[in-house]
Amino acid sequence: MRTDPQRKRQAPYQLEALHNGAGLVLHEQPHARSVAVGLWVRAGGRYEAPEQAGISHFVEHLLFKGTRRRSCEALKQRVEGVGGSLNGFTAEEFTCFMAKVPCQHARGALDVLADMLLHSRFDARDVEKEREVILEEIRMYEDAPGQMVHDLFNQLLWPGHPLGTVLSGSLETVRRISREALIAYWRRMYQPRNLLVACVGAFERAPMQREIRRLVGALKGRAPSRFLRAPRAGRLPQVRVWQKPTEQTHLCVGTYAVPRTHPERFALELLHVILGANMSSRLFREVRERRGLAYEIGTSIKRLEDTGAFLISAGCDAGKVTQTVETIFHELSRVRRQPVSRAELRRAKDYYAGQLWMGLEDPMDHMLWMGEQAVTVGRVGRPELLLEHLERVTPADIRHVARGLFETSRMRVAVMGPVEEPDASRLRTLCRID
Numbered sequence: 001m002r003t004d005p006q007r008k009r010q011a012p013y014q015l016e017a018l019h020n021g022a023g024l025v026l027h028e029q030p031h032a033r034s035v036a037v038g039l040w041v042r043a044g045g046r047y048e049a050p051e052q053a054g055i056s057h058f059v060e061h062l063l064f065k066g067t068r069r070r071s072c073e074a075l076k077q078r079v080e081g082v083g084g085s086l087n088g089f090t091a092e093e094f095t096c097f098m099a100k101v102p103c104q105h106a107r108g109a110l111d112v113l114a115d116m117l118l119h120s121r122f123d124a125r126d127v128e129k130e131r132e133v134i135l136e137e138i139r140m141y142e143d144a145p146g147q148m149v150h151d152l153f154n155q156l157l158w159p160g161h162p163l164g165t166v167l168s169g170s171l172e173t174v175r176r177i178s179r180e181a182l183i184a185y186w187r188r189m190y191q192p193r194n195l196l197v198a199c200v201g202a203f204e205r206a207p208m209q210r211e212i213r214r215l216v217g218a219l220k221g222r223a224p225s226r227f228l229r230a231p232r233a234g235r236l237p238q239v240r241v242w243q244k245p246t247e248q249t250h251l252c253v254g255t256y257a258v259p260r261t262h263p264e265r266f267a268l269e270l271l272h273v274i275l276g277a278n279m280s281s282r283l284f285r286e287v288r289e290r291r292g293l294a295y296e297i298g299t300s301i302k303r304l305e306d307t308g309a310f311l312i313s314a315g316c317d318a319g320k321v322t323q324t325v326e327t328i329f330h331e332l333s334r335v336r337r338q339p340v341s342r343a344e345l346r347r348a349k350d351y352y353a354g355q356l357w358m359g360l361e362d363p364m365d366h367m368l369w370m371g372e373q374a375v376t377v378g379r380v381g382r383p384e385l386l387l388e389h390l391e392r393v394t395p396a397d398i399r400h401v402a403r404g405l406f407e408t409s410r411m412r413v414a415v416m417g418p419v420e421e422p423d424a425s426r427l428r429t430l431c432r433i434d
Contacts, residue, residue: 013380021193021221024212025374027200035106035201036367038098039113040375043189045092045167046227054169055177055185057090065126067119078112090167094375100364103202107211114215117190127179138168145250145416153252153414156238161231192221198371201363230307237431239413241424249318249417253328254311255410260303261377266389267397273348275299282331293324310405318418326430332406333434339395353387408433
């Protein structure tokens with residue numbers, strides 16, 4: 001893990017590196033009644049070979065199935081039996097295993113998570129049972145067009161690349177992944193140089209540090225794996241329509257965005273708030289409130305090491321899809337042409353600050369915010385400093401970022417639903433930034 005000695009002395013988040021390369025970041029909240037513990041691993045969809053798509057997610061599932069010391073039920077009961085929660089998720093650049101428990105059980109939760117990550121059995125029967133569970137999960141997503149359209153959108157942005165592959169894999173790849181391949185991937189990726197432990201809540205720092213060192217400090221580290229860099233953006237606009245007999249048509253409109261640590265990320269965050277982060281946003285007001293085209297519409301940002309994405313998602317009646325897309329592109333063109341008002345920018349900054357501070361009050365949300373930064377960039381920014389950067393963003397900065405993002409040749413549109421061919425053809429003519 002990378003550390004900066006000067007930052008370590010000044011920052012409230014002290015990222016430490018154990019001798020074997022594992023990382024550790026703790027943040028005490030004495031007022032809390034609970035502790036959130038996260039074990040983060042640099043293993044995710046970006047690290048997978050095409051023929052093993054979904055293997056990170058498969059391993060994540062299997063680590064809940066039992067260890068040399070504990071059965072599947074014993075793992076859950078050790079956390080849930082004291083009122084806690086146990087969960088995990090897989091992303092493109094990392095996998096996270098997390099628990100939240102009453103503060104007196106923090107060390108027990110840490111022990112459970114470390115046991116799962118480091119001593120899982122990978123029993124052959126569990127592998128086959130969980131394979132069927134994941135196959136059902138994939139089929140469930142295929143029946144959930146609101147989720148599936150996001151996966152199809154990623155394919156438009158990054159065709160033929162791991163970033164354009166569904167994190168759960170396909171029915172074909174999951175069926176092919178062997179127990180031996182799962183164990184080999186686990187041994188290669190779940191090693192100390194890829195591991196970070198994050199804790200937030202009511203605990204004593206010194207005992208928690210000792211416990212973490214005891215649990216993960218003896219592991220032997222080796223060089224971490226790297227992933228395939230993102231390809232350069234294509235220059236032709238792409239519109240893809242997947243015919244599906246759904247009650248509602250789901251769509252994603254978006255483009256490439258800046259990497260996670262790019263200097264323009266602060267203006268990008270505020271552009272997200274202005275366009276679609278809440279019910280006061282431009283797209284919500286124009287698409288839903290004024291025109292009644294969709295029940296739900298919003299924006300989101302995908303943050304990655306070497307690239308990113310900005311997307312708008314919505315659900316509407318099939319007969320309104322062309323109007324919805326036309327309205328979205330009109331708003332994107334408008335934010336490129338005209339600087340936002342200082343009053344609108346002020347509201348966006350206040351909204352962002354309020355959401356940040358309220359989220360950091362909860363140990364679990366705080367741990368997720370802190371852990372993701374630590375495992376991806378090797379540091380955790382101070383909230384006050386983050387907000388200082390946002391305060392310096394001007395209307396001209398917002399317009400500059402919008403002009404860089406929203407270009408006709410970089411836009412992508414994915415639509416899923418019962419869209420008639422004339423409407424599908426018309427969508428291609430509407431996807432234009434003026």
